[in-house]
Amino acid sequence: SQQGEEDPQALSIQEGENATMNCSYKTSINNLQWYRQNSGRGLVHLILIRSNEREKHSGRLRVTLDTSKKSSSLLITASRAADTASYFCATAFYTGANSKLTFGKGITLSVRP
């Protein structure tokens, strides 16, 4: 079953606005990661937040993590048309020498020029 569940499933905004995407998960994690996927392409890693961190920034990206609520949010500020893509959260859990990333179903973001 999917570990991460993103919300909303689809988001349409005007260029220049901020986009907020949410992710909830069910079990303990070591870190949570956000990825971006352009249509028909592979995933590109955006940002990683460890379980002992609460907030992280990278350029126009801001991610928060609330382990008590088992949720995370990704904020893209001052959105651009080029930000149009699907965004996935993925939770990482390590067991011994193995690690597994479990992905949500993704959020489709459309930024109108």
Place this chain on the structure above:
Amino acid sequence: SQTIHQWPATLVQPVGSPLSLECTVEGTSNPNLYWYRQAAGRGLQLLFYSVGIGQISSEVPQNLSASRPQDRQFILSSKKLLLSDSGFYLCACGPRQGSAKDNSPLHFGNGTRLTVT
């Protein structure tokens, strides 16, 4: 930096035919390698992962198999394709992880779009 090559980019195969998708990695050694499948409108489902040559772990029972004949080569195969095998197949790599303190992202290839007809 790591580069992941996947081929072919698109593939149309009839039901019952064999399948071989190849993934090779550059710019790293001893990586963990992964095969994911993405069905239309859905997230990524982990199919197989490998922590070393000849070491394959299967996540879900299915019509597919994987092999790792070399450190930086990962192959996804099927003897007889089913319609349900259609999807977008992604190869990914990450550093060899032996500690729960390791926090590293995965690097993905550009995927293979497989249509079984």
